[in-house]
Amino acid sequence: xxxxxxxxxxxxxxxxxDAHYDPVxxxxxxxxCVALADLNGDGESxxxxxxxxxxxxxxxxxxxxxxSLMTENTLLDLPTGLVAFHMDQNEPRTPAIAVASGPFIYxxxxxxxxFKFTLPPLEVNELEQEVWSQARExxxxxxxxxxxxxxxxxxxxxxxxxxxxxxxxxEHQDMESFVNMHKQxxxxxxxxxxCIGTLKKNMADEDAVSCLVIGTENMEIYVLDxxxxxxxxxxxxxxxxxxxxxxxxxxxxxxxxxxxxxxxIYILRRDSKKPKYCIELSxxxxxxxxxxxxxxxxxxxxxxxxxxQKGKKLWTTYLPASIVTMGLMDHKSRGFQAVLVGLANSxxxxxxxxxxxxxxxxxxxxxxxxxxxxxxxxxxxxxxxxGGGLIIKILKRTAVFDEKDTTPGPPVAQSVKLNVPKKTKLxxxxxxxxxxxxxxxxxxxxxxxxxxxLTAARAYVKALESNLTPMSSSASEPLKMNAVVQxxxxxxxxxxxxQNTSVCRxxxxxxxxxxxxxxxxxxxxxxxxxxxxxxxxxYPIDTFVECLSDKGISDVIKVFVLQIGRSNPLLTAxxxxxxxxxxxxx
Amino acid sequence: MNLFHKLSNWLRxxxxxxxxxxxxxxxxxxxxxxxxxxxxxxxxQDIVPTIGFCVEKFSTSSLTxxxxxxxxxxxxxxxxxxxxxxxxxxxxxxxxxxxxRIVVAKEELDMLLHHSDVxxxxxxxxxxxxxxxLQDSLSSVKVSQMMGxxxxxxxxxxxxxxxxxxGEGLQEGVDWLQDQIRSLKS
Ligand SMILES: Nc1nc2c(ncn2[C@@H]2O[C@H](COP(=O)(O)OP(=O)(O)O)[C@@H](O)[C@H]2O)c(=O)[nH]1
Ligand SMILES: [Mg+2]
Numbered sequence: 104x105x106x107x108x109x110x111x112x113x114x115x116x117x118x119x120x121d122a123h124y125d126p127v128x129x130x131x132x133x134x135x136c137v138a139l140a141d142l143n144g145d146g147e148s149x150x151x152x153x154x155x156x157x158x159x160x161x162x163x164x165x166x167x168x169x170x171s172l173m174t175e176n177t178l179l180d181l182p183t184g185l186v187a188f189h190m191d192q193n194e195p196r197t198p199a200i201a202v203a204s205g206p207f208i209y210x211x212x213x214x215x216x217x218f219k220f221t222l223p224p225l226e227v228n229e230l231e232q233e234v235w236s237q238a239r240e241x242x243x244x245x246x247x248x249x250x251x252x253x254x255x256x257x258x259x260x261x262x263x264x265x266x267x268x269x270x271x272x273x274e275h276q277d278m279e280s281f282v283n284m285h286k287q288x289x290x291x292x293x294x295x296x297x298c299i300g301t302l303k304k305n306m307a308d309e310d311a312v313s314c315l316v317i318g319t320e321n322m323e324i325y326v327l328d329x330x331x332x333x334x335x336x337x338x339x340x341x342x343x344x345x346x347x348x349x350x351x352x353x354x355x356x357x358x359x360x361x362x363x364x365x366x367x368i369y370i371l372r373r374d375s376k377k378p379k380y381c382i383e384l385s386x387x388x389x390x391x392x393x394x395x396x397x398x399x400x401x402x403x404x405x406x407x408x409x410x411x412q413k414g415k416k417l418w419t420t421y422l423p424a425s426i427v428t429m430g431l432m433d434h435k436s437r438g439f440q441a442v443l444v445g446l447a448n449s450x451x452x453x454x455x456x457x458x459x460x461x462x463x464x465x466x467x468x469x470x471x472x473x474x475x476x477x478x479x480x481x482x483x484x485x486x487x488x489x490g491g492g493l494i495i496k497i498l499k500r501t502a503v504f505d506e507k508d509t510t511p512g513p514p515v516a517q518s519v520k521l522n523v524p525k526k527t528k529l530x531x532x533x534x535x536x537x538x539x540x541x542x543x544x545x546x547x548x549x550x551x552x553x554x555x556x557l558t559a560a561r562a563y564v565k566a567l568e569s570n571l572t573p574m575s576s577s578a579s580e581p582l583k584m585n586a587v588v589q590x591x592x593x594x595x596x597x598x599x600x601x602q603n604t605s606v607c608r609x610x611x612x613x614x615x616x617x618x619x620x621x622x623x624x625x626x627x628x629x630x631x632x633x634x635x636x637x638x639x640x641x642y643p644i645d646t647f648v649e650c651l652s653d654k655g656i657s658d659v660i661k662v663f664v665l666q667i668g669r670s671n672p673l674l675t676a677x678x679x680x681x682x683x684x685x686x687x688x689x
Numbered sequence: 690m691n692l693f694h695k696l697s698n699w700l701r702x703x704x705x706x707x708x709x710x711x712x713x714x715x716x717x718x719x720x721x722x723x724x725x726x727x728x729x730x731x732x733x734q735d736i737v738p739t740i741g742f743c744v745e746k747f748s749t750s751s752l753t754x755x756x757x758x759x760x761x762x763x764x765x766x767x768x769x770x771x772x773x774x775x776x777x778x779x780x781x782x783x784x785x786x787x788x789x790r791i792v793v794a795k796e797e798l799d800m801l802l803h804h805s806d807v808x809x810x811x812x813x814x815x816x817x818x819x820x821x822x823l824q825d826s827l828s829s830v831k832v833s834q835m836m837g838x839x840x841x842x843x844x845x846x847x848x849x850x851x852x853x854x855x856g857e858g859l860q861e862g863v864d865w866l867q868d869q870i871r872s873l874k875s
Contacts, residue, residue: 119794146716171825172787436764478789479716481763497793500763501800 107436118461118502119484123170128493130165131155132182132471134390135298135346136202136426137485139475140187142166142214146196148476149173150485153182153202157491166214167493169478174214180204184299188313190329196310203296203317203635208332220332225292230292235267239286246277264292291374294321298347298361304329305354314353318344318361322372326353338371340378346391348398358412360390360398368400370414380414390429392442399442399454401426407444409456416455424448427489430472434498436481439505444482445469451486453504460504467492569671579611581605582636584674585665593650593684599676600643600660603636610636612668615644618661624680625649650683659683700854703797707870708755710772712801713782714794715761718819720784722855723758723781726863742820748873756780766797778866779814783832786823798836802844813869814846815862821850822857845869 136153143149149165155187155434162178164185184203189196190210200211208220237243243251248638252267263271272279297320314335315327319506322343326336342365351357351373366387369378390401397417398410405425409417424446432441432453441461441517442454449468453461467488477483482498516605521665537544566582581604589596613636617629626648635640648660657680711719720739724732727745739760746755757772759765773779779801783794801807816838818829827835829850838846847865851858 119750122789122792169786312841477713478787480790480793483789495789497790499796500766 117463118504119463119496119497120133120499122483122497123495124466124492125170125531125577126466126488126490126492128487129157129491130487130493131157131491132487134471136182137471137473137486137487138185138187138200139473139477140200141476142187142197142199142200144197147478150202150473150477151185151187152487153178153185153204155181159484161194161203163198169374170495176211176214176216178202178204178209183296185671186299186301186315188301188315188329190309191312198310200313202300203299205295206293206313208296208317208327210298210332214624218332220327222294222296222317222325223334225262225294225321227264227290227292228255228259230255230259231263231267235290238282244384245282246275248282249278262292264290291396293310294319294323296320298344300349300359301348302326302349302357302359302556303352305352307352316347316359318347318348324359324361335425336632338376340369341365342367346388348391360391360393360412362391362400368398368414369498374594382410382414384408389426392431393427394431394440397456399429403428404520407442407454407457414667418456420454420459422446422452424450427468428470428472430474432474432484434482439504442476443472445472445486455504465494469494514543552605560621580610580666580673582610582664582674584662585678586662586676586678588648588678588681592681593653595648595650595680595683597646597648597660597678598643599646601633601636601664602626602641605638607638609638612666613673614665614667616663616665617646619639620658623652623656623658623661630639648680650680653683655682669675707777708757708772708775709778709780710757710759710769710776710867711780711782712797713761713780713817713819714768714784714787714797715763716791717782717794718759718851718853719758719761719780719782720816722780722817722851722859723756725853725856725859726756730786738762742772744764750791753845754835769797769801770804770806773801773804774804776812779807779812780817780862780866780871781814782817782819783836784820785818785826785829785832786820789792789829791832795836796864802841809843811873813866813873814841814844815866816846816848817851817853817858818848819851819853821823822852 130152132152132154136155138151139148140151141148142151147168152165152167154163155166156162162181162540164176166175182204183203184200187198187581188201190199197213199217202209202211205223209216210218210220231252234243234248234255238248245341249271252263252271256263256271266285270278273281273561296317298318299314302316304312304314311374312329315331317325317327319325320343322340324338324344325334327333328335339359340363342363344361344363346362348360349357360368361371362368366384368382368384368388370380372379384400384402384404386404388400389403391400396412398412400410401407402408403425405422407420407422411417422444426444428445428449430443430473432443444452445468446452447468449465451460451463451465451469451472459687465486465488467490469486470489471487473485475483477485480497484496484498486494488494508615510593562663583602583604587598587600589598599615613633615631617626618628626646628646633642633644660678660680662676662678664674665672697809711723713719715738723745739758741762743758744755745758759772766814781798784790816833818827818832820826829848833848838848847862849858849862851862853859
C-alpha cells in the first residue's frame with residue numbers, strides 16, 4: 104500500500120483517493136482484456152484480467168480480490184478480449200467469463216474451464232488440398248511441393264492455410280520432416296477473433312442473459328447463443344473489426360458499432376445484414392467508447408471525435424499526446440458518464456463530451472482502464488501500466504466535476520444558442536425585392552458611385568488650380584503655411600507660420616494679403632511683404648485682429664500668399680475665427 | 690453478554706442519557722458490533738445491511754442509552770453529520786480486511802473530524818479495527834497508521850482490534866469509552 108507516497112504528483116485537491124499502487128503486480132494487459140465482476144455472488148466485485156504475460160508464454164487468466172491475486176489459470180494463447188456475462192438463469196446469479204484467444208473462446212464458470220467454442224473452419228483452397236494429398240502419397244518431393252504452393256499463393260482467390268504458409272517459411276533441411284509430420288492430417292483454415300463484446304438476449308436487466316458478439320480477422324461479426332454457443336447471426340464487414348461496442352437486445356433491437364482497420368467505423372443494426380451507417384475517420388481508430396447514445400473514438404492523430412449513433416460527427420478535441428487506451432467511466436449511482444483516455448505522457452484525461460473535466464497523473468503509461476464496482480466500492484478506477492503495475496483509485500464521495508474547471512479552448516457560453524428573432528414581413532419583402540431587382544439596383548448604385556467620384560475629382564482639380572490649399576504645390580515656390588489664433592477676443596493674435604520647403608532655393612518677392620469682412624474685423628495692415636525665406640526655416644509672422652462685433656458671431660479670414668508679378672495666389676488658407684468672448688472695447 | 694452493563698450502571702447514577710454514534714463504511718461490522726453490545730435477550734441472529742440508520746435504545750429503569758447505527762453505504766454517509774451535534778461519543782468501525790477501502794475510511798474520518806460540530810469538541814472516539822479474525826487483516830497498529838490517527842490531537846481516542854462475530858476486543862473498547870464519558874461529564 105503506497106497511497107501516500109505518490110501524493111506529490113497528484114493535484115492537492117484531487118478527486119481521487121489513492122487506494123493502491125503496486126508497480127510490480129506483473130499485469131500486462133489492455134482495456135479489452137479487463138473486467139470487473141462479482142464472480143462469487145458475495146456482493147464483492149473482483150478484477151478479472153486476461154494477462155498477455157511478458158514473454159511468449161506466461162499468458163494467464165488472473166482474478167484479483169482487494170489488493171491481492173486470488174486465483175490464476177494458464178491460457179494457451181494470447182487473449183484478445185475478455186468479457187463477463189450471464190449465460191443462464193441459474194441461481195446464484197454469478198457471471199461466466201469468456202476469454203477470446205486465437206480462433207477460440209474459452210468460457211469459465213466459477214473460474215473453472217466450462218466450454219470451448221471454436222470458430223467455424225473456412226473454405227480450403229482445392230488446389231492446395233490436391234497438392235498435399237499428392238505429398239501424402241509421396242508422389243511429389245518437398246521441393247516441388249514448395250514450388251506448387253508458391254504458385255497457388257500468388258494466384259489463388261482462397262488464401263493458403265497456416266500449415267502451407269508455415270511450410271513456405273522453412274529452410275530446405277527442415278522441409279522433409281515437416282511434411283512427414285503433417286501430411287496425414289487434413290488441412291484446416293481458420294480465422295481468429297479480433298474483438299469480443301456482449302449483447303443482452305431479450306431483457307435489459309443488469310444481470311440478464313447475454314449473447315457473445317465476436318469480430319473476426321476475416322471481416323465478419325458473429326452473434327452466439329448464450330447457452331448453446333450456436334451462431335445466431337452473422338454479418339459481413341468491408342474490413343477487419345478492431346474495436347467493438349454493442350448495445351441493445353438481440354431479440355428486440357441492437358446496434359453494433361465497430362471501428363475497422365480500414366479507418367472507418369461501421370454501425371450495424373438488427374434489421375440489416377449490411378452496415379447501416381459509416382463514419383470515415385481521417386486517421387486510424389485506437390479506441391472506441393459509447394457514452395449514452397454517442398460514440399467517442401480516439402484516433403492515431405491525437406484526436407478524440409464525438410459522433411451520433413447515426414454516424415454524424417459532433418465534435419473533435421485535440422489531445423496533448425497520443426492515445427494508448429480508452430475506457431468508459433459510468434458511475435451509475437450518480438448518473439455520471441465520461442470517457443477516460445490514457446495518454447502516452449502518463450496522464451489519464453477525463454472527457455465529458457468535448458470538455459476535459461479531470462486529469463489524473465500516473466506513475467507510468469496506462470495500458471488498460473476499467474471503471475466500476477470493485478470490492479464494495481462503486482467508484483473504483485482500476486488501471487494497469489506498461490511496466491506491469493496495478494493502480495487502484497477511488498472516486499471521492501464529495502468529488503464533483505465542474506464542466507469548465509480545466510477546459511481549454513472555447514468557453515461553454517459559445518455553444519449556447521442565441522435567441523434569434525423571427526424574420527419580419529419587412530425583411531422578407533426587402534429580400535424579395537433585392538432578389539428580383541438585383542441588376543437594376545446594382546446599376547443605380549454604380550451610376551451614383553461614378554457621379555460621386557466625378558464630383559470629387561472636379562472639386563479636387565478646382566482646389567489645385569486656384570491654389571486653395573495651405574501647401575503650395577508649384578514646383579518653383581514650394582511653401583507650407585499654417586495659422587494659429589490666440590486670445591479670447593475682442594483682440595486676437597494671428598500667427599502665420601510660413602516655411603520654404605524647397606531644398607536649397609530661397610523664396611523672394613512674396614507678399615501676404617488678408618481678405619475679411621470689414622464690418623466684423625479690423626486688421627492693422629491687410630497687406631504686407633515678407634522677407635526672403637531661407638529653405639527649411641520657419642518664419643512666424645504675427646498680426647493683430649480686432650473683432651468689431653459683440654453679437655457673438657464669427658467669420659472666416661482668408662489669407663493669400665502672393666508672389667509679385669503673378670495673378671494667382673501661391674497659397675490660400677481659411678482661418679475660422681473663434682467667437683469673441685470678451686467685451687468689445689471700441 | 691451484556692457489555693454495556695457497566696456503562697449503563699454508571700449512567701444510571703448520573704441519571705443522564707448518553708448518545709453514541711456508530712459510523713464506518715458499509716460492511717465494516719457496525720450492526721454486528723451493536724448487536725453484540727445489546728443484552729443477550731435482545732440480540733438478533735440475522736444482520737442485514739442497514740438502510741439509512743437504525744436507532745438502538747437500551748433502556749434500564751430510569752436511563753436511556755442510545756446508539757445510532759448509521760448506514761455506511763456511500764449514498765447514506767451524508768446523513769452522519771446530522772447526528773454529530775447530539776453525540777456524546779463516536780464509535781468508528783473499520784474493516785481491517787478491506788485494504789483497498791482504508792483510504793475511503795480515512796477520507797470519511799477526516800471529514801468527520803473537520804465538521805464544525807466535531808472539530809472543537811473533546812468528543813471521545815473509539816476505533817474498532819474489526820474483522821481481525823480474517824486471514825490477511827491489518828493489525829490495529831497498521832490501521833491506526835494508515836488512518837493517520839496520530840494526527841488527532843484534541844480528542845481522546847483509542848483503537849482496538851475486534852472480532853464482532855465472537856465479541857473479542859469489544860469489551861476493552863467499551864471500557865475505555867465508559868471511562869472517557871465519565872471523566873468528561875464529571
Ligand atoms: N469475519 C468477520 N466478519 C464480520 C465481523 N464483523 C462483521 N462481520 C460480517 O461483516 C458483514 C457486515 O456486517 P454488518 O454489521 O452488517 O456491517 P455494517 O454495514 O457496518 O453494519 C456481515 O456479514 C458480518 O457477518 C468480524 O469481526 N469478522
Ligand atoms: Mg449496518
